[in-house]
Amino acid sequence: MVSDRALKALKDYDVRDDDIWVTTYPKAGTHWAVEVVNLVLADGHEENIDRTKQPLPMEFDFHQPGSKMPDNIPRFPPENRIPQYEQGKSWPSPRVFMTHLPERMMPKQIYEGKGKVVFVLRNPKDIAVSMWHFLRPRKLNPKHEEWDTFFELYCTEKILNNSWFTFNLEFWNKHRDDKNFLFLKYEDMKRDLRTAVVQVADFLGRPLSDEAIDRVVDKTTLDSMKQRFNTADDNKSGKIGAQYIIRKGRVGDWKTQFTVAQNEAFDKLYREKMEGSDLQMDFKIKPQL
Template identity: 45%
Template structure:
């Protein structure tokens, strides 16, 4: 007897936008109207841009590098650990105590982000990553999550990744509006995955300053130690959210033709953008 092929979960299309199937029809509106608290911290990224890493950095900073306190304070209050757009995550966060900051992650596009954030309430740590490495990391992740058949083979995924109807939209359509419209807002901190790799400790200090959470040198070092790639890789999760953690992994998948084609699109879409100066494809 042969095993039945694993079914595809599909995606959920809401107002013409492709979301993972874990997003309910009412979730986008619910997110937009989410009541933000002054001490809320949102980790905001396009998928596979370093979301979980940034989230762990924030959690460790708020707990001053105390690993036991991180586990105690947040392991049971992460509302499932997924993005706020999934299932009833917003309702769960609404019920959380006001005694400590809520740390939430999301891949919501700019027109769905809670309106109160755009009005200056709460704080956002936004992490970007070069789009080629995201493509490879995203593909590996989608192989496991099994959403659509077109995401299963690299070549077909590459084609889907370039289309405007890609799940969560294209890298360009997602990141450019955020950066161009909000990079100078006081409640937004923009980092890149590559900056975090090149200067892990420096980025910890930048997040501390942004959140007004000064730490001692020893506490900063503990945060860095707790959030190294090897430490996070050893943490068991339902899905493999940490794979290689390197810059330049796109070279393992992009063909010469694909790279040339992507570069042409990238150069066209990024012309005149301030974001282009911060994107690096290899170190």
């Protein structure tokens, strides 16, 4: 799905000072955060968002001649088949990129202070369930088909994008104090979306009026995004429909899938991997203060 050519190009990508890179582990609320960013930049007016500038996570390069992808991966029209890292060079500022690139593969200029990164963290149990439901129908790996075999794979470094722990802790440990990084938690966004919108707006240097904040919040609820994204012409417009990116969006949905034994095993793994880290995740929504 990602070519060597794309990865090499991204490492030395020319980052603009006003670039915005929405970065997450898969199924951590990527499209949700991108929609918040887009609407903040548009003052809450969706009609001012150019969807054609964000058809796919920008490292994807699978529309090249001779590429082979499963039939159940959404296809895009010919004008969107140029690798997005190439398309992005001509986009007007501020550019918004969404990516699942691990820390070591992100453009080097970001770590020199160029651009801004909105990084979303989501608890690993809910991600496991969401990822399984996303991957299972795509049949990319026989181990994705049954929950038990997927769970075993998910607890290793052999899962897509490496383990949740490796991916997130590399960013958190190295960049949590960087001025051009904003770390948000999915669970906090679910608990208090308005505060998250204000955080994003302030971080981007785009403070909003109360009315604009209301517009952004109203359009970034789960129900609103499902209704607006799941349209017949999604692929024609460059949007990925809700049927591909939004399932439940709940905090604590892992309880519907994990067995008692699996939960105990994962808790043990979590304690081992997170030892010494000050990153704390919520596996249920805490009451709003």
